[in-house]
Amino acid sequence: MKNIKARTQQMLKEKILEAIKKAIEEKSIQVERIPEFYMEVPQDKSHGDFAANVAMLIAREARMAPRKIAEIVAQALDISDTQIEKVEVAGPGFINFHLRSTWANGVILDILRERQNFGRQELGGGMKIQVEFVSANPTGPMHMGNARGAALGDALSSILKLSGYDVTKEFYINDAGNQIENFGLSLEARYLELLGQEAHIPEGGYHGEDIKDHMRNLIKEEGDRFLYMDSPSRRAHFIEYALKKNIQRMKDDLENFGVYFDIWFSEQSLHDAGKVNEVINLLKQKGCTYEKDGALWFKASEFGGGKDEVLIRANGLPTYFASDIAYHKDKFDRGFDRVIDIWGADHHGHVARVKGALKALGYDPEKLTVILMQLVRLYRNGEIARMSKRTGRTVTLADIVEEVGRDAARFFFNMRSADTHLDFDLDLAIKKSDENPVYYVQYAHARICSILRQASEQGVTLPDIDSCDFIEKYSNMLTEKNEIELIKKLADFPGEIRLSAENLSPYRITNYCMELASVFHSFYNSCRVLTGDRDLTTARLLLVVSVQQVLRNAFDILGISAPERM
Known part of the structure; x- marks a missing residue:
């Protein structure tokens, strides 16, 4: 089922199509085909709730100025029995629609019926x-x-x-590949050193303290028995031993990160x-390789690559x-x-x-x-932080989760587009104030939980949404400016999911959470939820429960918790 915003956009498109067809019949516009067009939300709220650029798309074929076409279409629009309050022609030919302030109030009904499924799209079709x-x-x-x-x-x-x-x-x-070979050589060197033998980490080897830790543990478990083994067999054992532990640690660290x-x-x-x-062999058969300097090369430059690449080195080993x-x-x-x-x-x-x-x-x-x-830069005390506060070593995933917590880490890492450098302020991430974005959005959820607890203590119960006439009895009571802004922000959520999927951009959801929290806090500061008017209290409680649900749905996407108290 389409959400309220999509349904409204579809209704406006249908009205425009009807108006254009009417204008074509009356020969005031002459076009053979009406191209696909979109209903957009103007950035400037004074331009209305939605705008269409269809007049500019058909201007060339119609041989008419876009603004003139927009005026004809606007005149032909039938807005009776709709939420449309006013239609304006603006700029070079935009058709702007101003809707009744309560046009989006039905989104509350959508949210309370769909719950965790609110925002779900049919974009992928099971692909x-x-x-x-x-x-x-x-x-x-x-x-x-x-x-x-x-x-x-x-x-x-x-x-x-x-x-x-x-x-x-x-x-x-x-x-x-090579990195595993060097891993084995590094482990062997540390093992020998720890047992008093002379050894050196090879060029391109690994110098981390974790290499020593592995070999210390192995010596505790099995002593020096590998001293008497041939080097290749010894390294193979060390690689198997250390890789198993490293991969398990990766799984544990990632699961701790959710x-x-x-x-x-x-x-x-x-x-x-x-x-x-x-x-x-397939690339050979297709004539996409050649030999040079004893190595086998792929003709990458013939398939969009900047230069040809080695597939098999001169030593006979395949490349990464x-x-x-x-x-x-x-x-x-x-x-x-x-x-x-x-x-x-x-x-x-x-x-x-x-x-x-x-x-x-x-x-x-x-x-x-x-x-x-792009890269992440960690900051602590206003300076770039390269070392873990606890261990003094390079900061790892486990360190960041331990220092700021899973929620802050996951939220902060998704606050920017992937192709943008990210500055991660460790001090900000643990602040319990509105300056901290994750605290700010989670506090909105906790504040709602507090309101609902107070309502319960006062004996206020919410009606069954399917058995009450929501639109007639409650929805139309929500007419205050801050109520309307909050409802419209809720209506944006499904569209944000769609845009995030189309553009592969999770940061949109993080930004949406901050925007929704901001609008909610403004609503809370201007509109008392638990009032002396029972019906108004019910209407506003249904609204805040809707905000709670959308926050939870967004938090689930980002992998952060929804605290009830803070």
């Missing part, structure tokens, strides 16, 4: 979408980029599910199943790029209609290469969307 995000290197703890990616990917997945898509969330474990994946996909499994060799091609081929072979990857901005050059390889293999590269995510 299968895979969202791959975080995919952190399992050689160490997750950093700030991974944390932002987790909050972004999880919220985006929720939005897409609400919009009618069949969503699978996937984590790609980079457990093969992020759960449907699939954890191993890169090594692609090699074990022969899928990397298979994709390389080869694995990535195999992985993306496997995604589509598993039946996904669309694939969304969330990568760090430093992978910018990799996008065209992967899309080019998919094209070479006969897949539609447009079905792959890559969201490039």
